[in-house]
Every structure is written in C-alpha cells, then in structure tokens.
Amino acid sequence: MNGFKHLIIIILAFSLSNCGDNSDKKNFGISTNAKNNTIALNQVLELNIKNPNNLEVDSISYTLDGKNIEEKTPLSNFKLGSHDIIATIKYDRETEIVTQSISIVNAETPKVFGYQIINTYPHDITSYTQGLEFYNGELYESTGQKGESKLRKVNYKTGEVLKNVNLADNYFGEGLTVLNDNLYLLTWLSGKGFVYNPKSFERKSTFKFGKSQEGWGICNDGNMLYKSDGTEKIWLLNPETLVEDDYIQVYTNKGKIGKLNELEWINGKIYANIYQKNGVVIINPENGATEAVIDFSPLKERVTKHKGLDVLNGIAYNPETQTIFVTGKRWDKLFEVKIIEE
Structure with missing residues (x-):
C-alpha cells in the first residue's frame, strides 16, 4: 500500500528504550507485562514485585508520573513516551524504593x-x-x-x-x-x-x-x-x-x-x-x-x-x-x- 511506503519515507527510524531494572538494591525489583519494557496506550499495565529472598513485605505502593497506580492499571489517561514506575516497599521496619522504566506507545498506526x-x-x-x-x-x-x-x-x-x-x-x-x-x-x-x-x-x-x-x-x-x-x-x-x-x-x-x-x-x-x-x-x-x-x-x-x-x-x-x-x-x-x- 502506497500509504505505508510514504509512512516509511516520512517518519524517522523508530527507537525504543529497552530499559532494565534500575533498582539500587538487590532485595526487590519490579516486573511488568510490558514486552521489552514497551506497552501500548489503552492496555492494562500489570505489576509485580520481584522478591528473590522471600522477605516478608508489609506494604507496596506504586506511582507512574507521580500518580498513584494499582497493580493493574489501564493506561488510557497517560502520556506517551518513556516513564518511570516507582515502587515503595515497606518490610521489616525498612523502606526500599525501586524504579523500572517503560515506554508507552500509541495503540494505533498513524x-x-x-x-x-x-x-x-x-x-x-x-x-x-x-x-x-x-x-x-x-x-x-x-x-x-x-x-x-x-x-x-x-x-x-x-x-x-x-x-x-x-x-x-x-x-x-x-x-x-x-x-x-x-x-x-x-x-x-x-x-x-x-x-x-x-x-x-x-x-x-x-x-x-x-x-x-x-x-x-x-x-x-x-x-x-x-x-x-x-x-x-x-x-x-x-x-x-x-x-x-x-x-x-x-x-x-x-x-x-x-x-x-x-x-x-x-x-x-x-x-x-x-x-x-x-x-x-x-x-x-x-x-x-x-x-x-x-x-x-x-x-x-x-x-x-x-x-x-x-x-x-x-x-x-x-x-x-x-x-x-x-x-x-x-x-x-x-x-x-x-x-x-x-
């Protein structure tokens, strides 16, 4: 289709950020359902905490772009681009903050x-x-x-x-x-x-x-x-x-x-x-x-x-x-x- 040929001509080569886990500590990490840390707008973002040492966790809270989010969050009201998910984990009278970067892309082809x-x-x-x-x-x-x-x-x-x-x-x-x-x-x-x-x-x-x-x-x-x-x-x-x-x-x-x-x-x-x-x-x-x-x-x-x-x-x-x-x-x-x- 000529439209797609034109699309290739116009748009620069796409580059996606395949960011890894940016945790400062080893106790916890964040896993998501974002493939290669990329997820489309309008999908539901699913979050889990990596806890390889099986520590007893008291509470977990998440934010995305400073907004509180749940373990399952529809992304319809978020901006596109590279963003940080921040998890605050409380355990054994301590608090650990871990970060995971994801890219939110559009759900539709231009x-x-x-x-x-x-x-x-x-x-x-x-x-x-x-x-x-x-x-x-x-x-x-x-x-x-x-x-x-x-x-x-x-x-x-x-x-x-x-x-x-x-x-x-x-x-x-x-x-x-x-x-x-x-x-x-x-x-x-x-x-x-x-x-x-x-x-x-x-x-x-x-x-x-x-x-x-x-x-x-x-x-x-x-x-x-x-x-x-x-x-x-x-x-x-x-x-x-x-x-x-x-x-x-x-x-x-x-x-x-x-x-x-x-x-x-x-x-x-x-x-x-x-x-x-x-x-x-x-x-x-x-x-x-x-x-x-x-x-x-x-x-x-x-x-x-x-x-x-x-x-x-x-x-x-x-x-x-x-x-x-x-x-x-x-x-x-x-x-x-x-x-x-x-």
Whole structure:
C-alpha cells in the first residue's frame, strides 16, 4: 500500500528504550507485562514485585508520573513516551524504593493523509525558512543560518517583504509564533529566545530556555506556547513566565519520532515538520500520539533546483482561507494546500 511506503519515507527510524531494572538494591525489583519494557496506550499495565529472598513485605505502593497506580492499571489517561514506575516497599521496619522504566506507545498506526495544491506563490529563494505563521491576516517568517537570520513580514501573494529585521550575526534564527501581541522568536544553540512587537518589530525582551536547551520550532494554542528542541519532546511554556511547565513526547505505535522542528497549531492538533524529511506529522497535544502523517516530498520537485536547495520546512495555517501554507529552506515557491483525509 502506497500509504505505508510514504509512512516509511516520512517518519524517522523508530527507537525504543529497552530499559532494565534500575533498582539500587538487590532485595526487590519490579516486573511488568510490558514486552521489552514497551506497552501500548489503552492496555492494562500489570505489576509485580520481584522478591528473590522471600522477605516478608508489609506494604507496596506504586506511582507512574507521580500518580498513584494499582497493580493493574489501564493506561488510557497517560502520556506517551518513556516513564518511570516507582515502587515503595515497606518490610521489616525498612523502606526500599525501586524504579523500572517503560515506554508507552500509541495503540494505533498513524493515518496517512494526502493534500491538494490550491495555489502557488513566489518565495524568496535565499530564505533558509525556519518559522512561518499567519497573524491578523499577515504572514510572518523567520529564517536561519548565522549572518543570514532574519524576521520578516511578507505579502504571501507577491513575495514582497513588508518589514524586515536582521538578527545579530552570532545568532542562528529558528521558529516563531505570535500570542497576545507578542512575537516569540527562537534561536538554535544560544539557549535564548526573543520577544518582539509584531507591528513595529521592536525587541521587547529576551528569555532563556530551561531543560530544552536548544530552540527549534514554536507554536501556540491561544493560551500556552509549545516548543520543540530537536528531540521527541515538545515543551509547554507559560507565556507569562516563559518557564517550561511540562512536556509531551511524540510517539507512534512503534516508537518515538525525533528531530521535531517547525510547529503549527491547527484545529486542536500540532503539525510538525521533521528535520531532513519532507513530511509533516499531526500530533495529539494531550498525550503526544502521532495521529497522521503527510508526505509533502512531491512539492520539492516543483521548486527551482539550485545548489542551496534544502528540505521542506515552514508550515502555517491561515484561518481566513482555512488552508495550510508550506515551503522549504531556500525554496522559490510557497504552496497553499488543502489536507485530504484519505
């Protein structure tokens, strides 16, 4: 089936964490029904304590992600990804804590969506596109590479640059998003991002990244910011404090998807480019499940071939037209498309 062929093209090689028992002591361990320490969402997680010395146990309690769980626990309300099960075992007036890592994967294979090209517009062939977003009917774009990074407002129909500001040569620009009249722009390895006035392009403030360290893509749902860092994680940032409050891990039914790059929030889902791939994954922001994939690789065949041509990157939803706009790094075209759920 062509859909599965496309799926292989788009998604990175899956990698599963086959973690062992992480007990600090020898008295106890945790055994589960997770095959190779991997279990699917909606299955029932079954736990038992390994007690090779047959010690008399007074009580056992379990937690997963800080939530109390039972020996048999349905996983329907948990996030995907790598997690630690912690068992607290009380015996002979002592307490021992043991940990076991498991990976929770999605229960379903991602769907494969198609697309229809609605319009094709000119795009600056020199722009190493990183972020793309519509705000108040206008298209904003950020680009990368040191010495070339810039923030722009563009007339998407003509390609005319309406406003431009260059980043300092030591910064490598990454994704952008606009929320509450603040434009958030990431940089790659400097560990910081910038906040601009989207009308004047005046820089208002600077913020530092937390555990995410690198800046890749960013989007928002109208309340929270979502930030990728080149791994399988998408971090949730409080827009007031810009502190990373939480994260999701993006997984399919086989394993994690890494190198998540440019992000866009579209109708309650996160659409993400995968770096060095010409496709997009559609993610459930509640649990990190990859619900669908779109293979945009044929679009690259429609742009002008040149030495600096690079991969698809840049996805923006225009609520006025209810269509999606995609381009790539140093592509000379911007494509307006409609997604077809096949």
